[in-house]
Amino acid sequence: MLPYQIEARSSKSMAPSIHFEMESDKSNTHSSLHVVMFPFFAFGHISPFVQLSNKLSSHGVKVSFFSASANVNRIRSMLNDASTTQIIPFNIPHVEGLPPxxxxxxxxxxxxxxxxxxALDLMQPQIRTLLSQLKPHFVLFDFAQEWLPKLVSELGIQTVFYSVFIALSTAYVTVPSRLPEPGRYPTIDEMKKPxxxxxxxxxxxxxxxxxxxxxxxxxxxxxxxxxxDRVLSxxxxxxxxxxxxxxxxEAPYINYAKSQFKKPVLLVGPLPPEPRPDQLEEKWAKWLDKFEANSVIYCSFGSxxxxxxSQIKxxxxxxxxxxxxxxxxxxxxxxxxxxxxNRALPEGFLESVEAKGIIHTGWVQQQQILAHKSVGCYLxxxxxxxxxxxxxxxxxxVMLPQKGDQYVNSKLVHxxxxxxxxxxxxxxxxxxxxxDIKRAxxxxxxxxxxxxxxxxxxxQRKWKEFLLNKDIQNNFIKNVVKEMEAIAGISSI
Structure with a gap:
């Protein structure tokens, strides 16, 4: 049972009521810091918030995670077994054109x-009610909730803008100096230049x-x-x-962002994924086992x-x-x-690559596939x-960016x-x-x-060693917890 039982109300003007139930502490808590996670309703945003929740929870931080009801099961599946993160679901208000x-x-x-x-903008009253009852030290929010800092400031709650994008993306696109002049957005030619x-x-x-x-x-x-405007605000x-x-x-871009916003900028590190405990599905493992080590190209562009x-061809x-x-x-x-x-692939392609190629649609165990000994390239x-x-x-x-921050991600890596x-x-x-694909x-x-x-x-070998150094990665989180405790006026135990 969840520690918080939410009673959803159908009217968008009414906030949900929240009932607290006592439950035993499942962690060896060494911090009294309490944070709320509130990502936008996209799993490209939810996932890094869950990753951070796992890390903070392991350092004794109390984490309450806000999301829409239909996302709860998937979020729960992403939490570590040892995580004490509590998920607080709510219903999204009805908006004409948005499927129920x-x-x-x-x-x-x-x-x-x-x-x-x-719909998210309509949720301000219920979010205020939830936060007034939870009383966390911080709310970690996303790009779309620019109204949140003002809304909760009178509740004595501090806000943390958690950027799930690399610092280069912020530095190039969403700093105040990006506007050519007040009130005018940039042209294509202006966006080409930093x-x-x-x-x-x-x-x-x-x-x-x-x-x-x-x-x-x-x-x-x-x-x-x-x-x-949402991000900048x-x-x-x-x-x-x-x-x-x-x-x-990313030191140059982090320092530039600090100079633009003139406030504390804390770094949680790149948050490398934890190894998955579940085994790769047998049919994929058998197929991959046929090939030499580091010889297979895995190619995916996310969900x-x-x-x-024409690009697929x-x-x-x-x-x-x-x-x-x-x-x-x-x-x-x-x-x-x-x-x-059938329409996108070249005629006869499936037959011509049958011996050495798999074409799949839908979800696969990406982490386990990448970890297989025969996979040596990720496009x-x-x-x-x-x-x-x-x-x-x-x-x-091998990178083939398609939209948004993917372009600057590729520039940073390449x-x-x-x-x-x-x-x-x-x-x-x-x-x-x-x-071009072949040459890359x-x-x-x-x-x-x-x-x-x-x-x-x-x-790449150097960066792998850095990312897999548990002491280095753990220190990022440890330092962030200490800095947030200091900002909140909490003494570490």
């Missing part, structure tokens, strides 16, 4: 996903198609604030900024990044050209998957959690960290061909005794 019972972006198209922000004062690093510009994609940040939907009005990064990887038919043909075995995961919006797959969208998973599993990184390679693309529209894979998988492949492998 859908509580995350996973089952929504882009238009409907924007309505989740509208903001004033940006540090001198390998990141010098965005390509045309990347800058075009970034303009989404400045677009308003349903009369609501755009993403840039949240960063400026919070008590503390918390970032899922570290100085070792909410979809390639166009070039990708598939490029994988075939490498001559290496591959495991390709393709996902599509909520449509007839078999029809989409992905450069979501940063995927990047970290690749490095800790000693899989060479340019600054020099731990992966990005697929070459045309500046204007981002087109890539099968030969060959750089890190076949030309390993030549440059730049040799340097990339050496650098």
């Amino acid at each position: 019972g859908v509580d995350s972006t996973a089952d929504l198209n882009p238009t409907q996903s924007e309505l989740l922000k509208v 903001p004033p004062g940006f540090p001198q690093t390998s990141v010098t510009s965005l390509r045309t198609f990347e800058a075009q994609d970034s303009l989404y940040m400045f677009k308003s939907f349903h009369g609501k604030p755009c993403v840039y 949240g960063l400026q009005s919070c008590s503390v900024i918390l970032a899922k990064t570290c100085d070792e990887m 909410e990044t979809f390639l166009t038919d 070039e990708l598939a043909l490029g994988l075939e050209l490498t001559g290496l075995p591959f495991f390709l995961v393709l996902n599509f919006p909520k449509v007839d998957v078999s029809t989409e797959l 992905c969208h450069a979501g940063f959690s995927s990047v970290i998973e690749a490095i800790v599993n000693d899989c060479q990184l 340019g600054d960290l020099k731990a992966g390679v990005e697929v070459n693309r045309i500046d204007e529209d981002g087109f890539f061909g099968k030969e 894979v060959e750089t890190v998988m076949l030309n390993i005794n030549e440059e730049p492949g040799m340097s990339i492998r050496n650098n």
Whole structure:
């Protein structure tokens, strides 16, 4: 039974009532710090909040996790067995056009996903009521709840903007100096260039198609604030900024963000994933066992990044050209998957690669696949959690970013960290061909005794050692807990 039983009310103007039940303490608590986690309703955001909850809980911090009811089971499955995190569910208010019972972006198209922000804005009264009863020291909130700091300040609660994006993304896109002048959003040409004062690093510009994609940040939907305005307001009005990064990887961008916002910026580190206790499904293990160590390419773009038919064709043909075995995961919006797959793949492709290729749609055990001895390369969208998973599993990184922060993630890994390679693309529209896929894979998988492949492998090995150093990673969390206790005026036990 949950320690908090929520009675949901149907009217959006009414807050839920919360009933507390006593339950025995399941942890060896050594901190009286209490934090609320409140991510946006997208699992690309929920997952890093859960990761951090696991880490904080292991250091004795009391964690209460806010999310919509339909997300609870999946969140619970992501918590460590030893975690004492308590999940507090609530119902999302009805918004015209938003399907009932859908509580995350996973089952929504882009238009409907924007309505989740509208629904979130309507939840302010019930969030205030919950927080007034819980009385945590801090609320860790996400990009879409820019109204939260003002709402809870009179309750004596401090707010932490938890950025699940790398510091480079914040430094390049969502700092105050990004606006060319007050009240005017940047053009494509202006977005190609870094903001004033940006540090001198390998990141010098965005390509045309990347800058075009970034303009989404400045677009308003349903009369609501755009993403840039939400993020900037949240960063400026919070008590503390918390970032899922570290100085070792991003010092120039972290320092630039500090100079822009002039408030405490705490670093939890990159949060490498814990090894999964469950075994890889037998049918995939048997297939992978047929191949030599480090020879298989695993290719996936996550559950909410979809390639166009033409991109799928070039990708598939490029994988075939490498001559290496591959495991390709393709996902599509909520449509007839078999029809989409048959249309997107080249004619006769499934038959021609039957001996050495798997094409799968839907969920797979990604961490276990990457950990298999035969998998040596991960071709992905450069979501940063995927990047970290690749490095800790000693899989060479080939990056093909598709949207949003994926573009700057790839620039950081390819340019600054020099731990992966990005697929070459045309500046204007981002087109890539099968030969571009082939060349990128060959750089890190076949030309390993030549440059730049040799340097990339050496650098990746260095970052793997850093990420798997438990003392280093544990100290990030330990230091964050101490700093948050100090800000809250709590004496460590």
